[in-house]
Amino acid sequence: MxxxxxxxxxxxxxxxxxxxxxxxxxxxxxxxxxxxxxxxxxxxxxxxxxxxxxxxxxxxxxxxxxxxxxxxxxxxxxxxxxxxxxxxxxxxxxxxxxxxxxxxxxxxxxxxxxxxxxxxxxxxxxxxxxxxxxxxxxxxxxxxxxxxxxxxxxxxxxNPVSVAFAAVSLSRQIFSDLRRSTALLIGAGETITLVARHLYQQGVSKIIVANRTLERAQLLSDELGGRAIVLNQIPDVLAECDIVISSTASPLPILGKGAVERALRQRRHKPMFMVDIAVPRDIEPEVGRLADVYLYTVDDLHEVIAENLRSRQGAADAAERLIELGTDEFMQRLRALAAVDVLRRYRQKAEALRDQELTRAMSRLQRGGDPAAVMTEMARALTNKLLHDPSVQLKQMTAEGRADALALAQELFALEADQAPTLTPPQGKP
Missing domain, CATH: 3.30.460.30 (Glutamyl-tRNA reductase, N-terminal domain)
Incomplete structure (x- = not known):
């Protein structure tokens, strides 16, 4: 497997x-x-x-x-x-x-x-x-x-480097003073939660959280002193929002071009900054063609993110080494588990042979057999049966020219390797 x-x-x-x-x-x-x-x-x-x-x-x-x-x-x-x-x-x-x-x-x-x-x-x-x-x-x-x-x-x-942090960093480049801005956050998952906290730390004056379920939005908005709404209320508040950041699991866009156009008219074309972190996208791509709208997707955040990576590059090398160790350790354990299965089956086989010989020995003792002779015969028979299959297989492998077979057998059975015999390949084999 x-x-x-x-x-x-x-x-x-x-x-x-x-x-x-x-x-x-x-x-x-x-x-x-x-x-x-x-x-x-x-x-x-x-x-x-x-x-x-x-x-x-x-x-x-x-x-x-x-x-x-x-x-x-x-x-x-x-x-x-x-x-x-x-x-x-x-x-x-x-x-x-x-x-x-x-x-x-x-x-x-x-x-x-x-x-x-x-x-x-x-x-x-x-x-x-x-x-x-x-x-x-x-x-x-x-x-x-x-x-x-x-x-x-x-x-x-x-360091606080994330898609959420990058989105907030980019908003600071659009709006010099976030304290005068209103932010609409669509979704209430982990990414939006991080965005909300970053915006709150930057002093955004008003945060509105929109989500499919009001309860989830309420939990996040309460933490930040904001306001919670459901998704179908977004058109009612869109005009008052300077920043819109969306990250949901919706299979279809939540915010369309028509709704944004209406909001811009109500805002008298005051600019809006939007970041669509979702995949599939929450905001229709056509919104980005509207004047006075700055729309970014996750792919547009590369430059902002790159500026925040330098402090992590050195740590990445150390992390790679730890991952190499983790990979090696896991593969070793996996190989050990494979051996455990083989050993389990071999032990079951050995125990079956043991029980078979023990039953035979007990029967002979009950019939009055000499204990010493019975024990000696049981030990001899059990030894022969335990060694029979490995002996047959080892002879077959050496006959086929598998030069590593004897060395592996010596290691497996913990035998002293004074001088391993040299195998001559069978006729016709290289």
């Missing part, structure tokens, strides 16, 4: 491609179960964020092409559309990639911490859907432990 990681991210695909293969939280359980059946996959988890969609799975024979074809079919896309923008990793490379992703080393914002929470959500979703088996669960747990060590032993997460 082998590990496979396959997906697309902000480095390999533009936002219009990423949004077409994104999974909403409501889709995940059904998608996980369908993929396991459709691709003959034993264990599977899906990570879907604004910057990436990745599938982690365990298969008897890793088949990246089949998984990629399933991803395209599920979202109604031609497979070739994803071929050029996807990547795949197998075995230790898949383990390393997963640890790098969870540590924030593969993120748009180096070292951003939100991805770890999203990785835990992916683990929980697979667990709830019943597609998280023991192998994949061990990989997730090792990943979480490695990320914990990275966060503890390096400075990669010390």
């Amino acid at each position: 082998g590990f496979l990681a396959i997906g697309i991210n902000h480095k390999t695909a533009a936002v219009d491609v990423r949004e077409r293969v994104a999974f909403s939280p409501e889709q995940l359980a059904e998608a996980l179960q369908r993929m396991r059946v459709d691709t003959a996959t034993q264990e599977v988890a899906i990570l879907s964020t604004c910057n990436r969609t990745e599938i982690y799975c365990s298969q008897d024979t890793p088949d990246a092409e089949r998984v990629l074809r399933w991803l395209a079919d599920y979202h109604g896309l031609p497979a070739e559309q994803l071929t050029g923008s996807s990547y795949q990793y197998q075995e230790s490379a898949a383990v390393r990639h997963m640890m790098r992703v969870a540590s924030g080393l593969d993120s748009m914002v180096l070292g951003e911490p939100q991805i770890l929470g999203q990785m835990k959500d992916a683990w929980q979703a697979a667990r709830t859907a019943g597609t998280l088996g023991p192998q994949l669960d061990r990989l997730f747990q090792s990943t979480f432990n490695t990320v914990k060590q990275v966060r503890t032993d390096t400075a990669i997460g010390e």
Whole structure:
């Protein structure tokens, strides 16, 4: 059984491609179960964020092409559309990639911490859907432990560098004094929560939180002394908002060109700054063509983010070393677990032989056999039976010219290797 990681991210695909293969939280359980059946996959988890969609799975024979074809079919896309923008990793490379992703080393914002929470959500979703088996669960747990060590032993997460922070930094470039601005935040998830806190720290005078459920919006707005509304109330407040930042899991745009045009007329064309962090996008792209609107997507935040990365570059090298150690340790444990299964089956076989000889010996003793002779015969018979199969197999391997067989046998049985015999390959073999 082998590990496979396959997906697309902000480095390999533009936002219009990423949004077409994104999974909403409501889709995940059904998608996980369908993929396991459709691709003959034993264990599977899906990570879907604004910057990436990745599938982690365990298969008897890793088949990246089949998984990629399933991803395209599920979202109604031609497979070739994803071929050029996807990547795949197998075995230790898949383990390393997963640890790098969870540590924030593969993120748009180096070292951003939100991805770890999203990785835990992916683990929980697979667990709830019943597609998280023991192998994949061990990989997730090792990943979480490695990320914990990275966060503890390096400075990669010390500075406030994130998509949320970048969005607020960009708003400061548009509005010199945020204290006079009103912000509308659409959504109430982790990213919007971070945006809200950054804006609050910058002294934004008024924060309005819009969400599908009023209760969730109320929790966040109460924390910041703001106001909570539901999504269909956005047109009523849009005209008073200078800053609009949106991040929801909606499959369709929430804010359209017509609503923004009406708001601009009411504002007498006072500029509006908008950041659409969502994938799929929450704000129609046509809004960006309107005069007096500054609309940015996650892909537009690169320059702002780059300015905040320098302090994390040194820590990234140390983090990479920790991830290499974490990958090696996990693969060693995985190989050890494979040996445990073989040893378990061999022990069961040995115990069956033991019980067989013990039953025979007890029967002879009950018939009045000499105890010493019975014990001697039992020991001889058990020894012969335990050594029979290894002896046959070792002779067969050496006869086939497998030069490593004797050395492995000497190591396996802890024998002193005074001088291993030199094997001559069988006639006709190189």
